[in-house]
Amino acid sequence: MIRVDLSRCTGCRRCEAACAFFHTGRINPELARLKVVHLYETGIDGPVVCQQCEERFCMVCPENALSLGSNGEVICSPTVCTLCGACEKACPIGAVTQFQGFVYICDLCGGDPKCVKACTEKAILFEEGERPSFENIHKATRGMNPQERRHFYLSRLGQKLREEWAARSPAEESQDLDKT
Amino acid sequence: MTRLRYGYGGRLLRVNLTRRTFEIEEIDPGWMKSVIGGRAANTRRLDEELDPGCDPLGPDNPLIFGVGPLTGSLLPASAYYTVTAKSPLTGILGDSAAGGQFGAEMKMTGFDQIIISGRADAWLYLWITDEGVEFIDCPGYAGLGVASTTSSIRKAHRDYSVQVAGIGAAGENEVLYSAIVSSGNRVNGRTGMGAVMGAKRLKAVAVRGKRSLEVADTLGFLEQTRNLERAILEHCEYDKRYRLGTTMLMQDLNGIGILPTNHFQEGVCDYVDEVSGQTLAERYKVKNKACYNCNLHCSRYYVTNEYEAEGPEFETLCSFTSRLGCRDLAFALEMNAVLNQAGLDSISTAEVIGWIMECQEKGLVKPEDLDGLELRWGDTEAVRSTVDMIIHRRDLGDRLAQGATRLSRDFGEEAQKLVMQVKGLDIICGDPRGIKAYGLTYAIASRGADHLRAEPYFELTDLQDEARERFGTEKAAMRMEEEGKAVLVTYSEKIALLTDCLTMCKNIGLCMDILDLENAASLLTAGTGVDYTAASLEEVLGEAVQRDRRLNRRFGIRRADDTLPERFRKESLPTGPTQGSIVDIERMVEEYYRLHGWEDE
Structure with missing residues (x-):
C-alpha cells in the first residue's frame, strides 16, 4: 500500500500531477487519486491517499461496483457505478472522490505506482504495512465533506511531527545558550 | 488557430471592483503568441490599457495577475505568477512574481490573466472559479495576517484546495513597498503591489479551478520535461541548493567580498x-x-x-x-x-x-x-x-x-x-562593485534596481573559454571586469524574460543554465501547439524588452536614470576580495545602448 512520510514531504505535488497525468493524460488535481493538502499555518504538507483501512468504510456501495484487487486496492467498476456518492461520503479521510462522472480512488497503478516514482523526496513509499483502523477518525469527521476530512486527517497526522520539531529546536538553542 | 486550447487557459477575466462586475473574454491567440505569457503578457496589457498619468493608488490603475502557457503543467520549476501595475513606490512599471501554489491553481480556473480595476466601497475578497467571480465582503479580516486570511477563506468555503494571494496590515495601510503574499509565505515583494491591492480595498484573491490542462503533443512534452528534470537533478549545484536554497549566497557573496554589510559600507561581514x-x-x-x-x-x-x-x-x-x-x-x-x-x-x-x-x-x-x-x-x-x-x-x-x-x-x-536605489526602487543585497554585470542590470532594469531582469550569473562562473565563444571576451565570465558585460546582459535579459514568460524559477532556468531559446521553443510548441522557434522567441523577447523601455519613457524615464548610486561609482570597498573596485557604469550603459541601437536621448 502507499505510505506517506510527512517529515519528508515538501508539498510540491509532483505525486498528484503524475497521478492525474498518467491516468488521464491531463493535469488537474481533481483527476488525481491522491490529494495533497498544504497546512500553511503549521508547515505540514502531505498527500492523502487510501490507506486500505481495516474497516474498509468505502465498501458500502449499494450497486456492488467496488471490489478489492490483488494488492488490496479498491477497484471501482465504472459500468456498474451509478455515481450515488456513497463511497465518497463513507471514507473518513477523504481519499475517495467523485468528479465529472468518475470515482477517484488509488488503484496502485496496477502495482507500479507513478506517485512513488515522481517523488524525489522518498516521502511516498510503496510497501507492505499494517492496515490502520480509522474508527476514531470516522467518528470525528462525521458531517464533514471530503476536503474537510483530508484537512482533519492531515492535521492530526501532522501533530506528531510538530511535536518532534518543537522538541528539537529549543533543545538545541538552550544548549547553545549554555555554551555562551 | 482560433483559440488557445493547449497549455494556455485561453481566457481573460476582467474584474471591476467599483461596480462589482466581471467579464470573461477569449484571448486572441495572435496577441498571446506575440508575448508568450507571464510577465511580457502583463506588461503588454498594462501598456495597452493604462493611462500613464494615473494615480497608482487610484481606481484606474489596473492590477494584473498573470500566469504562463505551461504554469501548472508537468514542466518543473514553473510555478510562478506575476502581478503587474503602475508602481506606487517608483511611479513607473511595477511588477513582482512569486512561486508556491497560487499560479498552478489560477491556471486551473482557465484564466491566463486577471485584470482588476476600480476600487471597492468596503473591504472584500474575490472568490474566483472557472465560472467567474463572487465579491465577498470581509470586514472581519481587517489586520489579519496572510496565513490567517488564507485559513479563514478556506474554512468559509469548506475547501482546502483554495489558494489565496492576500495582503496584511502593511498593504491595508498602503505602505508604498507592501507586498502580496500567497501560499502562506510566498511573496510578490517588489514595487509595492500590496499597496495597489490595499488601495482597491481588496484583501485577497482566492482561486479555485477545476479545469484540466492538456498539452498538444503529450509524449513529446513529457520527454522534454523529463530531460529538464534530469538536468536539474544532475546539476552540480543540486545538493547545495537543495540544502540551503538561496541562503547559500550569504557565505558565497561574503567569500567574494560583496555581502552588503552596514548598508553597503562594507562587503565582508x-x-x-x-x-x-x-x-x-x-x-x-x-x-x-x-x-x-x-x-x-x-x-x-x-x-x-x-x-x-x-x-x-x-x-x-x-x-x-x-x-x-x-x-x-x-x-x-x-x-x-x-x-x-x-x-x-x-x-x-x-x-x-x-x-x-x-x-x-x-x-x-x-x-x-x-x-x-x-x-x-x-x-x-x-x-x-x-x-x-x-x-x-x-x-x-x-x-x-x-x-x-x-x-x-x-x-x-x-x-x-x-x-x-535606482529609479526609486531599493537595491537588492549584492554589492555591484564586485559583480559588474549585475551593476549594469540594476542600472537598466525596467522596474528599477533589480537583478532579476537579467540575472547575469554567468559572470560569476569564471568559464573563460566559454565566455570567449559566447560573448566575445573571456572577461564576460570575470566578475570584476566591465568589458563584455553589456553583451552578456543583452543576452541574459532575454533568457530572464523568457523564464518570466514561462513563469519559471530564475534560480533554475537561468542560474543553473537549464533553459535556452532552443529547448524553450520545443517545450512551448509541444506544450501549446503554437509554433514557436528559437528565432521567433528571440524576436518576441526583443520586442518585449523594447516595450518595457517605451512604457517607462511614457512614465518619464530617461537615459540619465540608467545609473547607480554615487557610492558604487566613486567609492571603493575598504577591505576584502573586492577591495579597491568601483563601477564604471557609464561605459557599460553606453555599450548596452549601442548594442540595442538606442539613441542616448
Missing part, C-alpha cells in the same frame, strides 16, 4: 558564520519546501522558539542581518515571519532602516528629525519597533512608509545620495 544559510539549516530548518511540481525543493520551513515560517530567501536573510549590522539569526527569522504575514517587502524595509542608520552615524539625520528615533547598527529592538510602526503607519511609521527615496527628500543632498 565578520560574523557571517552566525547568520549564514548553513547555520540556519543546522539550527532551525525542519524540512524542505517546494513550489508546485518542482524537483529541487530549495525552500525550507523553520521553527524557532517563538516563530515559524517558510523561508527566508537570501534577500530577506541578508536584509535583516549584515545589511543592518544584526548578528542575531533568530531575529532575522522573526522578521521574515513578521514581514510575510504583514505583507512587507524586506529589501525596501531594510533600505529605509539602513539608510537612517548610516545617516545617523554620519550625523546627516538627527534623531530629532525623526521624532526621536535612534537607529544604530545591530540594534534589533529598535529595528523591531520601527518595522511595527511602518506596518501600521503609526507615528513616524507614516513617513517611513513612503520608502527611503521619498523620505530622503526631507533631508540634504548628502543624505539623499546615500539612498541605495
